[in-house]
Amino acid sequence: MAVATSPATPAVRVQPGVPFRLSDIDPDATKPFKDKKHAEKRLEELRQQLSDLQENLYAEHRQSLLLVFQAIDTGGKDGAIRKLLTGVNPAGVEVSAFKAPSKEELDHDFLWRIHPHTPSRGHIGVFNRSHYEDVLVTRVHGLIEPTTWQQRYQDIVNFEQLLTRNGTRVLKFFLHISKEEQASRLQARLDDPAKRWKFEPDDLKERKLWDSYQLAFQEALAACSTLDSPWYVVPANHKWARDLAIAEIVVAALTAMNPRPPAANFDVAAQVIE
Amino acid sequence: MAVATSPATPAVRVQPGVPFRLSDIDPDATKPFKDKKHAEKRLEELRQQLSDLQENLYAEHRQSLLLVFQAIDTGGKDGAIRKLLTGVNPAGVEVSAFKAPSKEELDHDFLWRIHPHTPSRGHIGVFNRSHYEDVLVTRVHGLIEPTTWQQRYQDIVNFEQLLTRNGTRVLKFFLHISKEEQASRLQARLDDPAKRWKFEPDDLKERKLWDSYQLAFQEALAACSTLDSPWYVVPANHKWARDLAIAEIVVAALTAMNPRPPAANFDVAAQVIE
Numbered sequence: 001m002a003v004a005t006s007p008a009t010p011a012v013r014v015q016p017g018v019p020f021r022l023s024d025i026d027p028d029a030t031k032p033f034k035d036k037k038h039a040e041k042r043l044e045e046l047r048q049q050l051s052d053l054q055e056n057l058y059a060e061h062r063q064s065l066l067l068v069f070q071a072i073d074t075g076g077k078d079g080a081i082r083k084l085l086t087g088v089n090p091a092g093v094e095v096s097a098f099k100a101p102s103k104e105e106l107d108h109d110f111l112w113r114i115h116p117h118t119p120s121r122g123h124i125g126v127f128n129r130s131h132y133e134d135v136l137v138t139r140v141h142g143l144i145e146p147t148t149w150q151q152r153y154q155d156i157v158n159f160e161q162l163l164t165r166n167g168t169r170v171l172k173f174f175l176h177i178s179k180e181e182q183a184s185r186l187q188a189r190l191d192d193p194a195k196r197w198k199f200e201p202d203d204l205k206e207r208k209l210w211d212s213y214q215l216a217f218q219e220a221l222a223a224c225s226t227l228d229s230p231w232y233v234v235p236a237n238h239k240w241a242r243d244l245a246i247a248e249i250v251v252a253a254l255t256a257m258n259p260r261p262p263a264a265n266f267d268v269a270a271q272v273i274e
Numbered sequence: 275m276a277v278a279t280s281p282a283t284p285a286v287r288v289q290p291g292v293p294f295r296l297s298d299i300d301p302d303a304t305k306p307f308k309d310k311k312h313a314e315k316r317l318e319e320l321r322q323q324l325s326d327l328q329e330n331l332y333a334e335h336r337q338s339l340l341l342v343f344q345a346i347d348t349g350g351k352d353g354a355i356r357k358l359l360t361g362v363n364p365a366g367v368e369v370s371a372f373k374a375p376s377k378e379e380l381d382h383d384f385l386w387r388i389h390p391h392t393p394s395r396g397h398i399g400v401f402n403r404s405h406y407e408d409v410l411v412t413r414v415h416g417l418i419e420p421t422t423w424q425q426r427y428q429d430i431v432n433f434e435q436l437l438t439r440n441g442t443r444v445l446k447f448f449l450h451i452s453k454e455e456q457a458s459r460l461q462a463r464l465d466d467p468a469k470r471w472k473f474e475p476d477d478l479k480e481r482k483l484w485d486s487y488q489l490a491f492q493e494a495l496a497a498c499s500t501l502d503s504p505w506y507v508v509p510a511n512h513k514w515a516r517d518l519a520i521a522e523i524v525v526a527a528l529t530a531m532n533p534r535p536p537a538a539n540f541d542v543a544a545q546v547i548e
Contacts, residue, residue, distance in 0.1 A: 051360075059471050082363045086325075089356045091371070091402065093364040128365065186547050197333050197535040201545060208548075261471045271464055271475060273457050274482075 009245035011234045014225035022218045027178040029235040036240045046247040047087045053254040059261035063167045064119040068127045071175035074185035083243040097128040110134040140212045153223035160229040170229040175236035283519035285508045288499035296492045301452040303509040310514040320521040321361045327528040333535035337441045338393040342401045345449035348459035357517040371402040384408040414486045427497035434503040444503040449510040
């Protein structure tokens with residue numbers, strides 16, 4: 001089962017441990033958002049709030065926020081991250097993109113290369129792909145057994161609990177597009193010379209595995225969405241609705257964290273500047 | 275000797291190996307900039323150009339840019355970084371702030387903790403403080419001998435040459451304020467409860483060492499400004515002129531790097547999306 005989010009967005013929050021069907025969630029959904037024009041205005045407000053909240057988070061130096069982005073190819077991870085965070089002081093943001101692991105990384109457990117990139121106190125960390133790749137791409141390509149991905153679900157939940165206990169709020173976003181939308185985005189990358197560098201011929205091989213990927217995402221999200229560290233399925237065929245949904249959820253979470261600059265721990269009146 | 279920069283800004287570029295006097299450079303300088311209103315308009319244009327250039331740098335995935343910021347306390351490093359980069363996609367920017375070294379870091383050479391933070395291909399790296407601290411604060415506090423800082427100048431020049439040879443353009447900015455301006459900024463931090471978290475009583479002890487710091491900066495800049503990796507002294511009493519000077523220099527350098535998205539290395543016509 002998936003439940004509506006608070007604040008009201010087209011995104012659905014995956015309920016801990018309860019199976020659900022990705023195919024029940026419409027990638028075209030935009031309600032309750034009105035239209036693109038309203039969305040742009042609201043997004044601008046939210047980005048200003050986000051910028052202010054981030055400054056307080058940085059000054060407070062006690063909590064941090066980790067945003068995890070996953071999607072099928074062309075799902076819009078890069079665009080969503082850019083739309084959310086352009087306008088926030090980059091000194092308070094750490095974006096990490098996880099590509100195929102190196103030989104050295106493969107010689108360690110799957111969280112070894114992830115851990116150093118978790119955000120430090122006062123920072124917003126962003127994962128463009130993440131530790132979830134190791135229950136997705138490896139599974140779909142038959143590199144791991146069912147026992148292994150079941151164990152990794154546990155490892156992931158435990159790891160995110162560790163982060164949460166240390167003051168890091170973890171929010172995870174799956175950008176949900178339709179197979180038709182992917183076709184049209186791949187075609188656009190091929191057609192536009194300025195976008196062509198984003199296209200890889202291997203993307204077409206991955207596309208043939210669409211159904212396996214959907215199943216792998218669906219099970220990973222159900223297994224690893226917790227009360228403290230939820231997964232959100234964000235309908236992402238319409239970029240404007242996708243971006244606004246994410247911004248609403250992030251700003252609401254940061255507002256609830258209520259970051260505040262610390263009080264002075266010295267005698268203010270005693271300070272004399274010569 | 276210091277020379278005027280191209281493009282024309284109030285900043286001066288330190289000539290390689292030639293002694294100069296910091297006290298000859300007016301921290302109040304704003305010429306040839308007209309006034310704050312013009313500067314804000316121009317800064318907005320430059321930030322848009324910077325955002326576009328950064329996208330191409332990222333797509334090209336061949337070169338990178340490292341911006342080093344140093345200043346006396348309250349010199350405006352945080353503000354200058356925020357002003358320059360807010361509006362650029364944080365996924366293409368890596369900001370590293372170097373505080374007092376840890377025990378483990380002190381058990382290595384002084385570049386050991388710096389090297390992992392140099393920007394990866396396609397990225398803009400920003401150092402808020404840097405390896406230069408080890409010829410500044412250590413020197414002023416008498417922790418190292420003249421021989422040591424002279425050797426470190428060489429180590430730094432060699433290190434930055436290594437980066438340059440690997441495709442990283444290195445630009446270094448010293449934010450130059452007057453002693454009176456520091457007094458007024460420290461007082462503002464004390465007076466404003468919202469800014470008070472930025473104040474440390476130890477800042478006043480450091481202020482007493484003002485002349486020693488000026489001398490240490492002056493010598494380090496002269497010794498480590500090279501043709502490829504120049505130091506700029508940026509008059510920084512006026513924040514608007516400081517921010518515009520930096521943006522002009524950074525945008526000119528990135529424009530000269532001329533980053534371009536790579537051409538497709540596959541047969542575009544042969545790609546069929548099913």
